Amino acid sequence: MSSSSQDPSTLRPVHQRVRAYATPRTIMALILREMSTRYGRSAGGFIWAILEPLGVIIILALAFSLLFRTPALGTSFVLFYASGYLPFHVYQSVSLFVSRALNFSRPLMFYPSVTWIDALLARFILNTLTGFMVTYIVLAGMILTIDTRIVLDVMPIIWALSLAALLGLAVGALNCALIGLIQTWDLIWSIVSRPLFLASGILFIYEDMPQFIQNILWYNPIIHVVGILRTGLYPMYNADYASSAYVIGFSLIALALGLLLLHRFHKDILNEN
Secondary structure (H helix, E strand, O other), X not given: OOHHHOOHHHHOOHHHHHHHXXXXXXXXXXXXXXXXXHOOOOOHHHHHHHHHHHHHHHHHHHHHHOOOOOXXXXXXXXXXXXXXXXXXXXXXXXXXXXXXXXXXXXXXXXXXXXXXHHHHHHXXXXXXXXXXXXXXXXXXXXXXXXXXXXXXXXXXXXXXXHHHHHHHHHHHHHHHHHHHHOOOHHHHHHHHOOOHHHHOOOOOOHHHOOHHHHHHHOOOHHHHHHHHHHHHHOOOOOOOOOOHHHHHHHHHHHHXXXXXXXXXXXXXXXXXX
16 A cells, blocks of 8 residues: 555654543543542542532522522522522632642643643543532432422523533633733732622522613623523523623633633743742
């Protein structure tokens, strides 16, 4: 057989072919390393991943049930605040852990087989899967134990969680670069992002706000994600304001900027003391 009929992939340098197969194994190794570091070898770490958001939801439900007779949607305070907090928790955990990916995996990235993209993807995959698992367990437990009388639509819930994870990846990648380049950025972001909990529709529905506040809140992509998820739990609720296109566009722009900065400056960030 002539050389012209060979598979083009066999003409690549050997180290490039090895790298192509090494990437999934590297990412899996980083995921397993983080699982053992964060959760340990016992089930207690995974249980805490469930108890933390559940505790926040229960506290919100108890507090606001003393102030209002019924939630903004449905009859269950627990389910209403779960529908707002769970997608926010997925976004928050993914963005937080992705933003610290380089610092966490810094000792390993001096090896040629581990890249900054591997570190980001490993944390993104682990925290996305954890967020989906926690949401499933919490919602399933509530539906089975509370008389919610809901008609569940799974697809909007999955779609909303996917958008939350994508947004978390984008914000996390951008913050990962900025934290490495700007010494005080981590502190600045923690202060700037604090109002997000109040501005993301966790405690209210978008339609109950005055028009001028709606005009401001609309630019917060998380409130779109929360609205989409709630349509899967409340069949009579139509989140007409919610735009998947806006969330995707916002996320892709932030992600592109973050990846460009990391591609340009990741060596400088890693070599900093």
